[in-house]
Amino acid sequence: MDTVDAEDDDMDPMEDARRARWTATGTGVLLTLAGLAAALMRLGGKSSALVPAAFATGAAICAFAAFLGSRGHTRRALWLLVLGVTVMAFGDQAH
Numbered sequence: 001m002d003t004v005d006a007e008d009d010d011m012d013p014m015e016d017a018r019r020a021r022w023t024a025t026g027t028g029v030l031l032t033l034a035g036l037a038a039a040l041m042r043l044g045g046k047s048s049a050l051v052p053a054a055f056a057t058g059a060a061i062c063a064f065a066a067f068l069g070s071r072g073h074t075r076r077a078l079w080l081l082v083l084g085v086t087v088m089a090f091g092d093q094a095h
Helices: 002-010 013-043 050-070 074-093
Strands: none
Touching (some): 013 050, 050 074
16 A cells, blocks of 8 residues: 555656756756856857857857746746757857
């Protein structure tokens, strides 16, 4: 009987939703900081102005995704994180 109760606790939808919100928010914050750091490092380099702008734009998209993730819109946050990283990757290839 105790094993059935333990299985029910593992499948708690509220806990899954909470974990998804924390994951989306944490990933968004981490990618935002990484994008801003990359933009600042590329700002003083020999690359064109497009490269730091792409990193900053990708970081802004990831910051918005972190905000949406904290509000529970985890599916939209996931797609925005993918978009933000894609913008940063294309910007990195532009140098």
